[in-house]
Amino acid sequence: xxxxxxxxxxxxxxKKKTAALRAQGxxxxxxxxxxxxxxxxxxxxxxxxxxxxxxxxxxxxLDIDGKKRLAIVKDVHIDPVSRRIINVEFEAISAxxxxxxxxxxxxxxxxxxxxxxxxxFMYTKAMEEIEVKAKPADLPKEIVLDASKLVNVDEKLTxxxxxxxxxxxxxxxxxxxxxxxxxxxxxxxxxxxxxxxEAAAAxxxxxxxxxxxxxxxxKPAEEEAPAEEA
Numbered sequence: 001x002x003x004x005x006x007x008x009x010x011x012x013x014x015k016k017k018t019a020a021l022r023a024q025g026x027x028x029x030x031x032x033x034x035x036x037x038x039x040x041x042x043x044x045x046x047x048x049x050x051x052x053x054x055x056x057x058x059x060x061x062l063d064i065d066g067k068k069r070l071a072i073v074k075d076v077h078i079d080p081v082s083r084r085i086i087n088v089e090f091e092a093i094s095a096x097x098x099x100x101x102x103x104x105x106x107x108x109x110x111x112x113x114x115x116x117x118x119x120x121f122m123y124t125k126a127m128e129e130i131e132v133k134a135k136p137a138d139l140p141k142e143i144v145l146d147a148s149k150l151v152n153v154d155e156k157l158t159x160x161x162x163x164x165x166x167x168x169x170x171x172x173x174x175x176x177x178x179x180x181x182x183x184x185x186x187x188x189x190x191x192x193x194x195x196x197x198e199a200a201a202a203x204x205x206x207x208x209x210x211x212x213x214x215x216x217x218x219k220p221a222e223e224e225a226p227a228e229e230a
Contacts, residue, residue, distance in 0.1 A: 002059040002070065002136070006050045012064050013126035013168075015058065018087075030069060033092030040064055048085060050202055051076060056102040059136040062090065067150040070136060072093070072101055092137055100171045101139050104129045108180060109148035115184055121153055131163075131171035138167035145181060157184045 008029060011017065018028045027047045031038040051073060054060050061068045069092045077087040093099050105127055115121040130143060143164070145157055160177035164170070 004050050004054045004058060004060040004062065006042055006060055007063045008042045008045075008065075010043045011039050011193070013039050027031075027088055029088040029090060029091055030072065031062065031069060031090045033069075033071070033084060033090075042088075044085070047088065050180050051085070051088070053110065055104065057104070057141065058141055059093065059102075060090070063091075072099060072136070091150070095136055098133055098135055099139070100131055100133050102129050103132050103140055104142045105181060106142045106144050107134075107147050108144050108161055109146050110150070111222045112148045113150040114148075115150040115155070117153070119151075119153070120188065121150075121184045121186055123147070123150075123184050125182050127181045132164065132168050133171045134168040138165065140165050140168060147182065150184060153184045157181045225226060 008031070011028065012019065013115065024043040025044045027044050029040045029042060031040060033081050039092050039198075050060060054073060056073050057222060060073050062071050069116060071090040071092045076085055076090040077089075077091040078084070079086050091099075105125075107123070107125065110116055110123060116182055132140070132143070134140075143162055150157070158177065158181060159175055159179045160172075161181070
């Protein structure tokens with residue numbers, strides 16, 4: 001059983017009907033994993049709430065016209081203009097089957113580190129998520145990476161620093177353990193370097209020639225050529 005539940009209703013495959021479904025506040029969807037894909041639809045608001053919480057990593061209990069199916073989200077199609085969900089693809093799974101899921105990486109306790117508290121360093125995040133394998137009940141909602149022990153600006157957290165929960169493993173067994181997840185930087189040093197570059201660029205810029213004013217602030221009068229003698 002999953003903590004996330006969603007009711008779906010079967011539908012027919014026609015473009016006209018999918019447009020009508022969206023106009024009624026419903027999201028068309030497809031459930032893969034059985035003998036044949038199941039075409040369905042669900043309430044937009046309810047679906048959006050479940051997707052925000054479950055993401056691509058947590059199993060969802062689907063009720064398809066009264067038939068229960070355990071599934072994970074395979075893909076979500078977003079309208080590029082409105083940014084609204086226009087279609088969802090689910091993958092039906094078995095409770096005893098090991099599945100692959102994309103799990104978000106969360107950085108914790110960075111504010112408690114010497115790097116941040118004393119030196120005011122910040123970090124850039126090179127990886128937002130990672131694929132893991134586990135049975136549905138063991139799939140973690142997120143992978144938490146503790147950053148409390150970071151001190152120096154050249155320090156990094158990498159894949160080898162991840163401690164996976166019991167029953168969970170990386171989907172890619174050949175993943176590089178040295179792959180960087182976060183690295184530190186000094187905002188003050190970077191700001192100073194930018195200012196120095198801007199000052200150097202300004203000093204090297206060519207100076208445009210201009211008329212030099214006289215002592216009283218006026219431009220010097222042009223000398224008249226001497227008149228030719230008759």
